[in-house]
Structures are given as C-alpha cells and as structure tokens.
Amino acid sequence: MATHTNTTISLVTSRFNNTLLVQLSPRLTVIEAVSFRESFKQWIEDTTVTKIILDFGQTTIIDSSGIGSLITNIKSAKAKNIQLTVWSLNPQVKLAFVMVGLDKILSIEADTEAIIPTVSRKSQQRPPLTHASVRSPIKRTIDIVGAIVGLGVTAVLFVPIAIAIKLDSPGPILFSQTRCGWMGRRFKIWKFRSMVTNAEALKSTIKNQASGAFFKNDHDPRITRVGRFLRKTSLDEFPQFWNILKGDMSLIGTRPPTPDELEQYEIFNWQRLDVRPGLSGEWQVNGRSKIRNFEDVIKLDLRYQENWSLGYDFQLMLKTFVVVFNKDSGAV
Template sequence: MNRSNSGASFDIIHILLDIGSIAIAFFISYSIWGRGAISNGDIQVLMPVYLVSALVFLLFNRALNVYNTTLFFYLDRILRRESLAYIFALICAYGLLYHSLDKYIYNELVLALPIVTYVVIFLEIMFFRGIVDRFILRKHVPRALYVGSKDSYNKFRYFLEKTSIQINEIGYISLDDDDKSIEYIGKLKNLESIIRKYNIDQVFFLQKRDMDIILLQQYVDICIEMGVTCRIVVDTFRRRKAFSFVSSIGTYPILTFHTVTMNKYAVIFKRWFDIVFSLVIIILTSPIMLITAIAIKIDSPGPVFFRQVRVGKNGRHFLIWKFRSMRVDAEELRPELEKFNDVKNGMMFKMKDDPRVTRVGKFIRKTSIDELPQFFNVLFGSMSVVGTRPPTIGEVELYSMHDWRRISIKPGITGMWQVSGRSSVTDFNKVVELDTEYIDKWSIWLDIKIIIKTVGQLFKHENSY
C-alpha cells in the first residue's frame, strides 16, 4: 500500500473543470476575435503568457484551499476565492506583457480573452460543477456506512453535503437501539455481516462523548481487518495495522484509518495504466485469441468462453471471462474431485493433472492464453492488471474476517501470489499473506516489477496448471 496520503482530500474534478474552462475560453475567444486580429508571431508571444497566467490561477486556487474536498461549497465563498485568484493571474499576465502592452492593449483578442475566461469559469462554478459532482460521478463513489445516533448522523450528513466529498450513502447503523427510519439498516453488533451484505467501502464512526473507547476499538479493528476504510469522527485511536491521516469536515475533526491507498494521483494513474495496457494487449494478441477460439471449438463441444461470477472489491460481484479450458460439465464433476484438491483446508481448488481439462485447455493453461479475455474485464473496470486473485462466491462464503481483507482492492490478472509460486503455493493462509503483503506494499513500481516477473514466468512456463 502506498503510505502517502497525498491527494486524499484533493478535489481533482474541480481542477480538471477549471483547466477545461480555461481551454474552452481560449478556443471561443480565438475563434471569434483571433483569426483576423492576430498573427502567428503574436500567438507565439501571447500563448505562453496565457498558459503562465492560467497556471498562476490554478496554483493560487490551490493555496486558497479551493481544491480541498472538505471546503464547504458555498457559491459566494468559491466565487470570491476564484475571483481573487483570477485577478492575481490577470495582474501577472499584464505584468509579463508590460514592455509590449502598447502593442496589444487595443487588440480584440487581448481585450476579449480575460472577459470570456472569467465568464466561462463563472458558469462552470454556478452550474456544471454541481452536475458533474452529484450525478455523473455518483456511481463511481465509495459506498459508505454511518455508525452513531440519528441526531449525529443527520448533523454530520448536513456538513458533508456542503463539501465536495462524494460518497454513496447506504444508511446508518445504531449503537444499541432500533430505529424505524428509512436510512436505518441494523445494529453495530452486526457490523461485519452488514459490510459483507452491502459491499461497504468506508465506515464513518460518529462518536459520542460517552462512547466506550474499548468497545469502539473492537469495531475499528473489524474494519481494519476486513480492509474497509474507517473514518473516526472527533476522537483518537490506536491505528493498529492501518495507516491514518487527519482531516476535518465542518466542526468535526476526522481521523481516517485505512489499509488501502488513499493517494488519488496514484489510483488514477493505476486506472489509466490498466486501460492503456489492456488495450495494447488486446490489440497485439487478437490473432492469438482468434486462433485459440477456433482450436477450442474444434477440440471439444461447448462454448469458446468460460464465464463465471467472481467476487471483486469488497464483495462486489462481476462476470469473469476466460477461454474455456475444461469440459462443459466441469462444475458438476468438481465435488467428486474435492478429495484431490492440492490446496489445504479447501479454501481454493487447484488440482494437478485435472481430468476435466481438455487437450487445448492444457496448452492454453500452461501458456496462460486462457486468461487473455480477462483484459476485457480490466478495460471495463471490474479487474486490474495487477491485484489479488479473484475468488468465487463459494470461496468467499468461507472467508474469515481476516481473509476478507484480500478482496479490499480490485482483483488482478496477475499478482504477488502468481509470481511467488502460484500453483506450488498450496496453503491458503500463505495466499492471503501474499495478497495482503501486496496491498500493504502497493506502489506503481511494485506493479511494474510484478508484470515483468509474470512475463518471465510465462516464457519459462513455470507453476501453471
């Protein structure tokens, strides 16, 4: 896990909208006033000035905490701060043009561009930012659960709605009493089962002053053990195996415990890496996939692809795609083969010389060609190139609280387990250890190292069956 919390409270959507507004304003201004009023030589002078002033505007906003997700989004406050940053940027721009100001002061583009830019930024703040935050991004935000009294829940939610923090509110659970309100979904003593049932990503503990610290620590540990991000309102706690950082929303200080990275820059980079990498692999291996599909169809009756529901991040279900390497009745035959399972305690199923595997299946498994369709899972976001092994629903039902932590991130096509022995690792506890080690040590460079090791193993045909 990346231990840096850089960007955890950074409103990247706001800054992207500001950058987009600046670009749109320039395009509009140049299209209307620039073509006939300015030469190529003038553009070479004005463009760097505009870019520098735009950078000053963004940096000044950053200094004023405009891009902090915990800042209360009052229109007058945001407009005042962005206007101040814009005036400062405008002063810098005219300062850079000071020695040639007499040449450009009456130029239509130079006069229109600052006005158009401010108008576009104003419209973005007034209308478009709220639409993007509350509607377009809603389905991509973490699923959150509140723990506390109804009064504290309502007050905290009131504060939260004034910020740029986006979460999918699943509901709240009480400390010890029942509640008839529509948001109520259970009691604190059932926290583990509620996390499993509702695929929770984050839990907010709204602590009372008289709350038993020892009792609350017990439930904080449950979240940490399961890999669910835990946010404590008001008080301080031992962080145990999790990392933490402090922020605030309204009058509430918040101490966040997390075992998965909260670095937004790294997360965004990983997602873009997944998209680009999977697209390249799909394009390069498309002839191999076509030949494989034909071979499977000729070798044995049944579909080309094997589809199965697997468990992804924090219990979400998704459909995994692989080339079929077994007989069509493989699942029906599995109970008869359980006694030959190489994995101790039956938490996974791996069997050497599995009789259900077809002739083509043996080859594509040995070369890992059977996993190529999973790059479509990566492309569409249910998996990552590097992650933990995606378990089946039946396997997850047997997970202990500690085991659940291995699905606190997206599953991957390859990972620490695959490059550390794969089929030779037959102890499920060791698999969990390797997966949680990956989560704890995650970085972009670790992903690259694992990919390089995976490629090396593919050429050696090691540990694949």
C-alpha cells in the same frame, strides 16, 4: 431500557422490549469487524431478541472486512429468524452497500440519516476508503492502456485459439464465471475455455489438493488437451483484459475468489478484497502451481497491499513475463 457499552470496539447497545439497538463504531475495518462478529454471535443467542437495529450514524469508514462481517451476520440473523434493520447510513457507507448489493438484502429504514450528525458535504463525495491502489488515477490509466493493448493481442490470437478449442472439445470458445472483486462486489470473469463444458458440475467429484478456501488439483481431468496448453502459457487469461478495461480488475492485484470460496472466509480473510483483483500479482509470480495453503495466499495478498506502489506493480509485471515464458511455470 438497559444500556451496555462494549469496550472491545466501543459499541453501545440499547434494549427496547425485544429490539436491540446497536450503535456501530466510527470505523468498521478488520479489527472492529472481527469483534463485531463475535459480539453479534452473543446477541443472537438471546432468544428474546426478535429484531436488531444497526445504527451506522457514527460510521464513516468501512472496508472489505466490515462488509464481510455484515454478510456473515446477515446469514446468522436469518438462521435465527431475527429481523435486521439498518439506520443512519452516511453516503460513503451507503456507496459500499450499493457496490456489493447489501442495499437490496438489508432493510434500510429511510429518514434516519439525521439521528446522529455525521460527515460534511465535501466528505460525502468520497468513495469507500480501502486501499491507495484503488484510488490511484495513474494505476487506473495504466490498466486502461494495458487492457487496450491486451485486447488487441487477444483479437489477433482469437481465431487460431478458437479453432483449436473447437477441434479439441465441443462447446463454447469462451468461459464465464462469477467472481468477487473489490469489497466483495461480484462480476463476470472471462477466459478462453480450458475445461470440458460440464466442469462446474464435475467439480465436487475432483479431489481438492489445496487446504482452505480455494481449489487446486495438479491433474484435474476436466482440463482439455488444448486447455492444458492455454493454462501453461496463460493464454486462457487473455479475455480478462476486457474485465480490466471495465474496471472490474487491474493488471496487478489479488486473485479473485468465487462466491463459494468467499463463503468459507473468516472476517480477516476479507482484507485481500481491499484491492481490485488482478490478472497477475504476488500469487501468480510466486509459484501459484505449488501453493497449497490458503493462508499462504493471504500472506502474499497482504504483502502486496503493504508494499504497493506503481514501481512495485511494474516489478510484478516484469516478473509475470518471466514466469509466463518459463517452461516450468504456468497453471496446471
């Protein structure tokens, strides 16, 4: 048995024949996740390794970047036909796995929890640690109240909007799409339909005017006439108050990416998923129609996380109203 200590993120690896046992660090956040990804690339290049065991016995904190590194490493291991197994999940990390469905993808061996004693019974009850906004009961209360009011307004507007959509373009009134929220958890987002019914199939034929992991075209031919008005006034977003009521989203947060956008993320990009996605946020009130670089989106998202407070949320809410009623704003 050979033992090697990776000083970059304090990983200890042990080799048993063709199996590599990796003891992960106490934290798996953005710094550790990037190093974990780089180390994993080296491990799977060893053609004699057929199985890798990830021992989470000491890991008590994981964030969205940690989840992102795991998802990337799972795909890399699969491409090399390397079996990936998990040991010793403490309840906080296990909860994060369950939230994003990793418990169904990874092979998690039972009866390994006692290999390395970890956390107390009291700390086992805490949710995954990401961002204070996610754990704020006041913010959640504001979201619920806002969602109820928003759904009331949506109900009043539903009939005239539905008639306009139907007269303009055949197809359903509402459009649903899979998006990725807090920690990368997938959910169905709802909008009033603003595009032709086969918009997803036509996406590959439309030029992307943005750079990086999101799509933008100022003159997207898939958008209907009524759809362009709905986007200009942000009325197409109103059904998302249902997503807010359910807890998938918040009134203020970050833009929820699609799964194919998430596929293009670098590990550090996953930091934007440390908060719940929002109906509005920094990106929406700071020129969403003009931003073309994904790195600029990341900067806005991280700025929100750094500056977050309930007061800051209210500031962004007020800016949202200003942007919506500004004739030169809105999505196109």
